[in-house]
Amino acid sequence: xxxxxxxxxxxxxxxxxxxxxxxxxxxxxxxxxxxxxxxxxxxxxxxxxxxxxxxxxxxxxxxxxxxxxxxxxxxxxxxxxxxxxxxxxxxxxxxxxxxxxxxxxxxxxxxxxxxxxxxxxxxxxxxxxxxxxxxxxxxxxxxxxxxxxxxxxxxxxxxxxxxxxxxxxxxxxxxxxxxxxxxxxxxxxxxxxxxxxxxxxxxxxxxxxxxxxxxxxxxxxxxxxxxxxxxxxxxxxxxxxxxxxxxxxxxxxxxxxxxxxxxxxxxxxxxxxxxxxxxxxxxxxxxxxxxxxxxxxxxxxxxxxxxxxxxxxxxxxxxx
Amino acid sequence: xxxxxxxxxxxxxxxxxxxxxxxxxxxxxxxxxxxxxxxxxxxxxxxxxxxxxxxxxxxxxxxxxxxxxxxxxxxxxxxxxxxxxxxxxxxxxxxxxxxxxxxxxxxxxxxxxxxxxxxxxxxxxxxxxxxxxxxxxxxxxxxxxxxxxxxxxxxxxxxxxxxxxxxxxxxxxxxxxxxxxxxxxxxxxxxxxxxxxxxxxxxxxxxxxxxxxxxxxxxxxxxxxxxxxxxxxxxxxxxxxxxxxxxxxxxxxxxxxxxxxxxxxxxxxxxxxxxxxxxxxxxxxxxxxxxxxxxxxxxxxxxxxxxxxxxxxxxxxxxxxxxxxxxxxxxxxxxxxxxxxxxxxxxxxxxxxxxxxxxxxxxxxxxxxxxxxxxxxxxxxxxxxxxxxxxxxxxxxxxxxxxxxxxxxxxxxxxxxxxxxxxxxxxxxxxxxxxxxxxxxxxxxxxxxxxxxxxxxxxxxxxxxxxxxxxxxxxxxxxxxxxxxxxxxxxxxxxx
Numbered sequence: 001x002x003x004x005x006x007x008x009x010x011x012x013x014x015x016x017x018x019x020x021x022x023x024x025x026x027x028x029x030x031x032x033x034x035x036x037x038x039x040x041x042x043x044x045x046x047x048x049x050x051x052x053x054x055x056x057x058x059x060x061x062x063x064x065x066x067x068x069x070x071x072x073x074x075x076x077x078x079x080x081x082x083x084x085x086x087x088x089x090x091x092x093x094x095x096x097x098x099x100x101x102x103x104x105x106x107x108x109x110x111x112x113x114x115x116x117x118x119x120x121x122x123x124x125x126x127x128x129x130x131x132x133x134x135x136x137x138x139x140x141x142x143x144x145x146x147x148x149x150x151x152x153x154x155x156x157x158x159x160x161x162x163x164x165x166x167x168x169x170x171x172x173x174x175x176x177x178x179x180x181x182x183x184x185x186x187x188x189x190x191x192x193x194x195x196x197x198x199x200x201x202x203x204x205x206x207x208x209x210x211x212x213x214x215x216x217x218x219x220x221x222x223x224x225x226x227x228x229x230x231x232x233x234x235x236x237x238x239x240x241x242x243x244x245x246x247x248x249x250x251x252x253x254x255x256x257x258x259x260x261x262x263x264x265x266x267x268x269x270x271x272x273x274x275x276x277x278x279x280x281x282x283x284x285x286x287x288x289x290x291x292x293x294x295x296x297x298x299x300x301x302x303x304x305x306x307x308x309x310x311x312x313x314x315x316x317x318x319x320x
Numbered sequence: 321x322x323x324x325x326x327x328x329x330x331x332x333x334x335x336x337x338x339x340x341x342x343x344x345x346x347x348x349x350x351x352x353x354x355x356x357x358x359x360x361x362x363x364x365x366x367x368x369x370x371x372x373x374x375x376x377x378x379x380x381x382x383x384x385x386x387x388x389x390x391x392x393x394x395x396x397x398x399x400x401x402x403x404x405x406x407x408x409x410x411x412x413x414x415x416x417x418x419x420x421x422x423x424x425x426x427x428x429x430x431x432x433x434x435x436x437x438x439x440x441x442x443x444x445x446x447x448x449x450x451x452x453x454x455x456x457x458x459x460x461x462x463x464x465x466x467x468x469x470x471x472x473x474x475x476x477x478x479x480x481x482x483x484x485x486x487x488x489x490x491x492x493x494x495x496x497x498x499x500x501x502x503x504x505x506x507x508x509x510x511x512x513x514x515x516x517x518x519x520x521x522x523x524x525x526x527x528x529x530x531x532x533x534x535x536x537x538x539x540x541x542x543x544x545x546x547x548x549x550x551x552x553x554x555x556x557x558x559x560x561x562x563x564x565x566x567x568x569x570x571x572x573x574x575x576x577x578x579x580x581x582x583x584x585x586x587x588x589x590x591x592x593x594x595x596x597x598x599x600x601x602x603x604x605x606x607x608x609x610x611x612x613x614x615x616x617x618x619x620x621x622x623x624x625x626x627x628x629x630x631x632x633x634x635x636x637x638x639x640x641x642x643x644x645x646x647x648x649x650x651x652x653x654x655x656x657x658x659x660x661x662x663x664x665x666x667x668x669x670x671x672x673x674x675x676x677x678x679x680x681x682x683x684x685x686x687x688x689x690x691x692x693x694x695x696x697x698x699x700x701x702x703x704x705x706x707x708x709x710x711x712x713x714x715x716x717x718x719x720x721x722x723x724x725x726x727x728x729x730x731x732x733x734x735x736x737x738x739x740x741x742x743x744x745x746x747x748x749x750x751x752x753x754x755x756x757x758x759x760x761x762x763x764x765x766x767x768x769x770x771x772x773x774x775x776x777x778x779x780x781x782x783x784x785x786x787x788x789x790x791x792x793x794x795x796x797x798x799x800x801x802x803x804x805x806x807x808x809x810x811x812x813x814x815x816x
Contacts, residue, residue: 050439075441076442081436082433087437
């Protein structure tokens with residue numbers, strides 16, 4: 001879908017991006033991860049030509065973006081910015097209708113589309129006539145997402161979309177957004193510095209440092225098969241939690257031996273798609289002094305306590 | 321105009337004129353504002369897009385703003401002549417800076433995230449400008465337009481100096497004639513206009529409804545009010561006369577001419593500073609000059625004979641405070657030394673040297689005294705100091721310099737000159753308030769501007785120069801304790 005080939009960008013003497021290449025498949029959620037100043041935002045903005053690359057080519061559906069008129073290119077790509085970038089002089093409905101207006105949709109179509117998007121984002125229709133300064137941070141960012149999604153672009157570029165929100169609101173909106181059909185279907189390129197966010201939303205992560213790609217891969221690949229010391233160090237702080245949250249029960253399934261439930265205990269029920277972090281968190285919060293879980297995969301059941309899970313996890317890691 | 325007339329009566333009596341001047345004033349203000357917006361807005365947008373031009377453009381607009389308004393009007397005369405055209409150009413130049421600067425600042429003030437979002441959503445540069453930047457910059461731009469409007473209402477009063485009409489006609493006429501009612505008749509409406517426009521623009525700014533259309537509405541308003549402007553010279557005939565605001569209003573000026581000669585001439589109001597120049601540029605055919613003005617000679621103008629004695633005699637003589645004479649009695653003889661030495665033509669010649677050849681008044685005074693055998697080297701006396709005042713034109717400078725030299729040469733007194741004290745009222749006020757000791761005054765001015773006796777008395781005096789002088793001399797002594805010394809000899813009256 002998006003193919004970035006040997007892209008470099010320098011601002012004067014300062015090199016922001018050095019010879020970067022990656023491919024994003026259709027429907028994939030691809031996340032550029034890195035500390036500030038690593039060139040991730042610059043890379044993102046080169047995709048919709050807000051920044052022009054110094055060298056290299058970018059293809060979208062095998063078409064060089066330099067051959068597409070920039071305004072036309074941008075109208076086909078949803079774009080969500082870092083901070084609150086709603087137009088302060090437009091109401092919520094006018095803000096959402098910006099792209100439809102550029103595409104000259106008729107009013108009815110715009111109205112129907114905005115109403116359905118609003119309900120998906122749990123915003124009441126009364127908010128349509130409000131101005132951005134009357135919205136809470138969470139509401140504003142929901143409108144911002146709606147504005148980017150209304151024309152149903154196949155590609156969505158997001159630059160730290162949840163960055164300006166408080167932790168609780170951020171987690172809530174992220175959850176909401178990740179379950180949204182629009183988000184799952186689209187090819188998403190997102191920039192973030194938040195490791196947790198990257199692990200939660202990404203199909204693949206591209207870790208960058210000083211304008212260069214350190215490693216491209218799934219969360220598991222980055223954690224368990226780091227390409228270099230930088231990658232290792234980058235995740236070191238949250239390594240344990242991260243590795244648990246990217247590993248699912250179905251991954252350690254082969255290493256769990258108990259197939260029968262002890263009679264006197266009522267086990268907690270989990271599907272095999274649940275990640276270990278969630279499982280362990282819920283187990284420690286359980287009042288029983290030796291909690292037991294029941295894992296269901298298709299028609300099969302397996303049972304484990306905390307110790308069994310940790311043993312299975314280390315087996316799994318060693319066998320990768 | 322009697323003393324008992326109230327301000328309200330003046331308003332009522334002159335309502336026609338007031339109405340016309342107010343319309344002219346509004347017209348001048350808005351037509352210049354309108355053109356200024358037409359130029360300033362695009363220019364402001366341009367420099368916000370091409371930042372490297374912003375410094376020179378704002379710099380030039382800033383320099384224009386620092387040129388004194390009357391000087392700017394003066395520059396316009398050789399380029400555009402007199403009348404509304406140069407006034408509008410000068411006004412629009414004044415309005416330019418706040419409009420350009422606020423447009424620039426307003427657009428620059430739009431947050432980068434918002435413009436980037438606009439771009440990222442696929443707006444073209446033009447769409448970003450019209451849909452995002454201009455509406456968001458509008459409050460700042462509007463503030464600039466408001467500033468420009470208020471400035472223009474104020475500066476437009478000066479348009480009266482170059483025959484462009486407006487409320488300045490009353491203001492400057494009133495200042496020249498020492499008529500407070502007339503000044504207020506111009507100043508109050510001008511101030512009210514400024515407040516009203518500022519208020520109205522403030523209200524328009526508050527209308528949030530469909531922001532873009534506000535501009536359209538404003539433009540419409542500007543065009544409408546511009547059409548109010550009735551060009552004062554639209555009906556100009558073959559002969560064009562330019563009169564000073566003073567001359568238009570004075571009993572012995574244009575009203576007198578109309579009464580005694582039945583003269584009805586197309587006339588415009590203009591400042592005497594630019595009047596002569598305008599005749600040279602052939603903008604005017606007839607002007608109200610002064611009979612000893614050096615520029616008559618310089619610009620080849622002819623003085624018409626006043627055989628019906630409309631213009632009263634204006635014989636110049638030193639006026640001095642009696643206390644000073646008592647303290648230094650020797651002064652009287654010294655000051656009278658000049659008497660009889662300067663005729664009309666000599667004075668014209670002296671003025672010509674000052675006004676046209678640009679000689680230093682001090683040198684002219686010195687040369688004249690030498691040539692007439694009156695010069696004596698200064699004695700550097702320390703007995704006391706005499707403060708000599710003068711009004712702000714060449715002839716007065718020359719006369720006060722002559723008196724200063726005479727006093728220094730013939731007595732042990734020292735002299736301090738306070739020249740350029742504006743008009744009659746200012747110098748006379750200074751004399752009465754003991755800020756100066758003497759200055760040269762004209763008998764007619766003393767009679768008509770300061771004493772302002774009843775018409776009957778004026779009529780009975782005006783034919784004879786001696787009667788006027790005696791009357792003035794006697795009344796000054798009684799009323800103000802001031803003494804008129806012997807007349808110098810020349811008569812600086814009005815001439816056409």
